[in-house]
Amino acid sequence: MTRPGNKTASGWENFTVGLKYIPYVNPEHEFLVSVGVQRLFGRSGANGSNGAVLENADSSATIPTLYFAKGLGDVPVGWIRPFMLTGQLGYQIADKKLKVDPDTGTPINNGISNAWFGGLSLQYSLRYLSSQVKDYGLSSFVNRLTPVVELAWTSPASKPTRDATTFLWGIGVNYTADAYAVTVEALIPGNRNTGSHVGVIAQFHLYFEDLFPHSLGKPIAEWF
């Protein structure tokens, strides 16, 4: 990670695991709601000077999260149907709360505050366009692209805190292959707390179930 005024940092962020359940699906209206919880393990990320830049959290945290997704496939206008809106709202519960000196306001431990975070994502699936609306004869590469615009938001939810409300835009494109996906997005500050420079983030996801269809890709019941 490179940020103006800081060293270039490398290494792992804090280890996070998540559990997700989908209690409601409406296929006709392409709508679903899911709930989940993420557990962030403090002090599991990169250490040293680079770790400091990466803000390797000292406190673990639990983050209950609500997700939704709505496709516009039920709209009777062809070019609108490939749009999809997704969103999430989470609440971070810190294990170790930040404490400050009541007289000076200076932090007296390295805890963190509770926080709200959420976001919205608007996507346009060219795969959906070519397979459900109209095949314009675009190449298979183009049909695997999904342009995306996202807005991420965080806000402190307890006092004292060292954080501030932030908004961050992401504008980019996703390419989904059979066994992997690549996403590249420009990160654009949404308010003063997210700086004044445009950044970039790239993600590379591997699908183990497609890479290893005869082991990890099989139902657990068939492993034995």
Added chain:
Amino acid sequence: MTRILQLAAVACLISTAAFAHAALDRASPPVGSEISGSPETISLTYTEPVEPLFSTVQVMDLHGQRMDTGKAIARADGRMLEVRLKPLSPGVYTVVWHVTSVDTHKTEGHFTFTVKP
């Protein structure tokens, strides 16, 4: 900490769009197309092999009457499903498909094509 959460939030949002189950890659007649004459078959090509025993392709006219005959036959190493059709008169036809890919994930979709007068 806040910045980490921001990046995590951005990372989480796009991931909802990214999965690699069997998607319809091509169809013949093409999705949303207008064709002249009645095709004898319809073929659907997927991005990965599908299990024909757990996959269906139905073609219906505007009244919901089935115009496909028989079960879908797998071709091209399981990536293509082909179904024979009854003679189609001019009109709009809806294709509804449900497939199970070889990694057991289910996907579904529908589209229309038009037979011109």
